[in-house]
Amino acid sequence: MKARDVHQVWAVGAPDIQACACIQPLTDGNGHWLTSLFVDPSVRNQGLAGRMLSQMRLAASGSIWLFCRPELADLYHHHGYQITGNLPESLASKLQRYRREKDLIALVNLG
Template sequence: MVEFRLRQLPGECRPLLDKFYRAHRSHMRVPGDARCWVVSHTDIVAGLCLTRVDEGYWLTGLFVAPDQRNKGLAKRLVTEAVAACDGPVWLFCESRLIGFYEQLGFEKGAVLPSALADRLQRYNRNKALIALWHDNKRTVCALPF
C-alpha cells in the first residue's frame, strides 16, 4: 500500500505546487501570500492553498492528480488544512461539488468578507459558483489513509 504524506509546504517550496498544477494543465496558481498544503508520495499528488482574508481564510486550488482520485486524498487534505486555521474558511465551488464540501463541515449561507463578495460577483459573470464556509469550531473527524 502506498503511504502518502500530508504537510504544509515551507514558503521556499511553494513553486513545487505551481509546478504540479502546470504539469496537470490546471489553471490554478499559488497566490503570493498563500499557505500551501500538499499530499505527496514521491511527488506531489494533491494540493490546495489558503489565503488570509479578514478574520479567516479563503481556500483555493484544491486539485488531485487524476490517477490519484477516489482515494480520499482531497477529504484528508481539506480536513487537515482547515483544522490548522485559526478562523473561518470560505471557498467558491460549482454546485456539483457542494455535497463533497458539506461532508467536510462546509455550509451554504456564508457571509463573505467584502473582498470575497466582490470576487464572487466577478467570477459569477462567467461561471456559476456557490460560496461555502466552514466556521472551524465544529470537530470534523479526520479520515485515515
Template sequence: MPELHIEPLAEPLWPLLNKFYRSHNSSMKALKGGRLWVARDSEIVAGLCLSPVMGGQWLTGVFVDPAYRGQGLAARLIEQAVAGVEGTVWLLCHPDLEGLYQRMGFSQETVLPQSLSERLVRYKRNKPMIAMGFSII
C-alpha cells in the first residue's frame, strides 16, 4: 500500500469529507461538533468522525474508498483517531461489519449511553443494526 497520510481534518476543510462521501454515493455526513479524521493519498481515500457522548466518543462515518479496501486502512485510521481518547468508543453498524470491528477490538458486550441507545432503537426500525464498543484504558 502506498504511504498514506492519516490526520485530523481542519474544520474549514470539512466540506471535503462530505464531498468524498457524496462521490461514493454514501449517505454519510460529517457531524458538527465532531473531530474528523482522513487518510489521504493525493486526495481523501478514507474518513471518519468522532463525536463526544457521555462516557466516551461515538464513531461514525467510517468509509474507505473501494479501491483502498482490504488493506487494513480502516483499522489504521480508527487506531490513530482514537489514540489519546478516554473512555469508550461506540459505533452502530450493520451486522455484516461485526467481524471487521471485532478484529479491531470492538465488542457487542457494551453498555450504550442513553443518547446512542435511543438512536439504535430508531435506526433499527428501518435496517438491521448492532452496537459495539471498545474501552480505552
C-alpha cells in the first residue's frame, strides 16, 4: 500500500501491522475513495476489516466508494455498502481502466 499526503491511513497491530486501510478524498468533494484494505491472512476472520470499515465510516464525511472483486461484496454489504453503477466521473474512469485487467465491482456507502 502506497499512501500520499491526501490519504487517511488506518493500521491495526503491534509490533507488526495486521491490517491496514487507506482512503482519499475525491477531488470534487463528493466523499472518499477506499483505495485499499488489507488484512494479514494469519488474522483474517477475526473482525479486523469490519472494525476498520466502521472507524472509517465514523471519521469520513460523505459517501465512501470502493472497487473490489465480486466475491468480497458480502463483507462490504455487511457494513452498509451497496453495489452501484452511478460513480463520480473521476472514479468511473478509474474503474473502466482497472476492469481491463481485473473483474471488479463498485460499491458505495452513502453514510
